[in-house]
Amino acid sequence: MLLHVKIKADDKNKASKTYHCANCGTYITNSEATTKIDGSEDHSFVNPAGIQCNFHTFIACDNIRISDEIFLQHSWFPGYGWRFVVCAACSLHLGWKYDAMPGQARPNSFFGVLTKSVEEQEQGN
Numbered sequence: 001m002l003l004h005v006k007i008k009a010d011d012k013n014k015a016s017k018t019y020h021c022a023n024c025g026t027y028i029t030n031s032e033a034t035t036k037i038d039g040s041e042d043h044s045f046v047n048p049a050g051i052q053c054n055f056h057t058f059i060a061c062d063n064i065r066i067s068d069e070i071f072l073q074h075s076w077f078p079g080y081g082w083r084f085v086v087c088a089a090c091s092l093h094l095g096w097k098y099d100a101m102p103g104q105a106r107p108n109s110f111f112g113v114l115t116k117s118v119e120e121q122e123q124g125n
Contacts, residue, residue: 015122015123016031016032016122017031017121017122018120018123019113019118019120019121020118021063021090021117021118022116022117022118023087023117024087024089024090025119026063026087026089026090027062027063028061028062028063028064028087028113028118029058029060029062029111029113030123031123033058033059033060034056034057034058034059035057035058035059035107035110036057037077037098037110038077040057041057042056042057043076045076047074048074053112054114054115054116055095055112055113055115056113057110057112057113058111058113059110059111060111061111061113063087063088063089064085064087064088064094064111065085065086065088065091066083066084066097067083067084067085067086068083070083070099071083072101075098077098079101080099080100081098081099082096082097082098082112083096083097085113087117092117093114094114094118095112095117096111097109097110097112098110098111098112
């Protein structure tokens with residue numbers, strides 16, 4: 001029996017990846033959890049302190065601690081409040097969890113994970 005699998009040209013560049021804390025190596029998430037927010041999985045903003053923040057958006061993360069306090073000011077995503085997220089193992093600042101205000105946005109929540117705070121690894125390696 002002959003099996004035919006059709007592969008899109010860009011599938012070669014979409015190898016599954018895992019993301020680990022850049023400080024201690026703890027597993028944080030994987031490429032299957034990426035989610036598009038405002039049409040993209042990759043974002044770059046400057047915070048009020050003038051620091052450039054480059055990050056990916058994910059629907060889920062593991063091995064993290066999320067701060068209790070939610071901030072509504074300075075949100076890069078209208079309709080969402082944000083909270084700090086750190087690595088559960090070493091407390092490195094990983095990014096933010098965004099929570100939708102009631103009736104304001106979808107998805108209900110997502111994570112913005114700083115590219116400098118994680119190391120990517122191809123799955124299976």
